[in-house]
Amino acid sequence: MSKSTHLDLPLRFGTVGTPKSAPANGGSIGGVQRIRELNLSALELGWVQSVRVSDDTCAKIKAAALENDVAISVHAPYFINLNAETEEMWLAGRERLLAAARAGYKAGATDIIFHPGAYMKKTPAEAYQIGLGRLAEVVTILKSEGTAVTLRPETMGKSAQLGTLTEIIAWSREFDNVLPCVDFAHLHARPGDGSFNTYDEFARALHQIGEGLGDRALQHMHIHFSGIAYTAKGEKNHLNLDESDINYKAFFKVLADFGVRGRVLGETPNMEEGAVLMQNTFQRAHAKVRVGRGR
Ligand SMILES: [Zn+2]
Structure with a gap:
């Protein structure tokens, strides 16, 4: 039987990558167990260099995730790069995305997160269109073979990268198995001027998602969050919440006020410490909303 999460929150919290405090040789299965010990309930498997995992390991990750009630993504x-300049480069990238989706599905993952690429020498509008056609290829292949996952192109932190919130929402409108991975730290870093860091700016982003995609997105959010260092060109590197300018208390208040559901995956260098801080901050904001509604 699965151990139910006793926090009863509308959002699950966890880390991208195995928590630092997991046993050294435990792999992803040890990571799943450690997530549960920390009273967290989501893990994103960081297959960011390559996908090299056996069917047997995938089956074990899936079983551990079910047993511990930990939601898995990849x-x-x-x-x-959806906007790769040559067909050959695109096909190599497509193979990596398909491999992540196929192995992830076997490991119990419901959601596959990926970086959509860069504008290269194209205008953003051209790159978007090229990406749309290539995303359709991946969607068609996965559907035809029964790999039932949601593809999540991520909002990116540098101005040269494909992946504004507007672009990701527009792609998501085209396919029923595509939804955004909204990295709010990237959205803060991207303009490079310190903007996108207030309650109202975070709220506007959620409005935009709601207008574009409705409850399909807002009730199944997949969020990446961390502190972040940036220059005029955008993201430099991720930071711990308390060592950055990110207005995380306002952010989690917005999530509570909007009643969004889904997952928040922490990407701070201190990993699970950051994820626990996020969960605690959200839990307090959520409790206030409940009191405010007189429940
Ligand atoms: Zn990412």
Whole structure:
């Protein structure tokens, strides 16, 4: 029987990658167990270099996730570009994305997160269209073979990268198995001027998602969060919450106020410490909303 999460929150919290405090030789299965010990309930498998995992290991991850009530997602390899300049480069990236989706599905993952690429020498509008056609290829292949996962292109943190919130929402409108992975730290870093860091700006983003995609997105959110260092060109590197300017208390208040459901995966260098801080911060905001509604 699965151990139910006793926090009863509308969002699950966890880490991208195995928690630091998991046993050294435990792999992803030890990671799943450690997530549960920490009273967290989500894990994103960080297959960011390549996908090299046996069917047997996938089956064991899936069993451990069910047993511990931990929701699994996969971060696909970085080397994927929906706007790759040559067909050969695109097909190599497509193979990586398909491999992540197929193995992830066997490991019990419901959601496959990937970085959509860069504008290269194209205008954003051209890159978007090229990406749309290639995303359709991946969607068609996965559906035809019964790999039932949601593809999640991620909002990116540098101005040269494909992946504004508007682009990700537009792709998601085209396919019923595509939804955004909204990295709010990336959205904060992307303009490079310190903006996108207030309650109202976070709320506007959720409005935009709601208008574009409705409850299909807002009730199944997949969020990446961390502190972040940036320059005028955008993201430099991820930071711990307390060592950055990210207004995380306002952020989790917005999530509570909007009543969104889904997952928040922490990407702070301190891993599970950050994820626990996020969960605690959200839990307090959520409790206030409940009191406010007189429940
Ligand atoms: Zn990412």
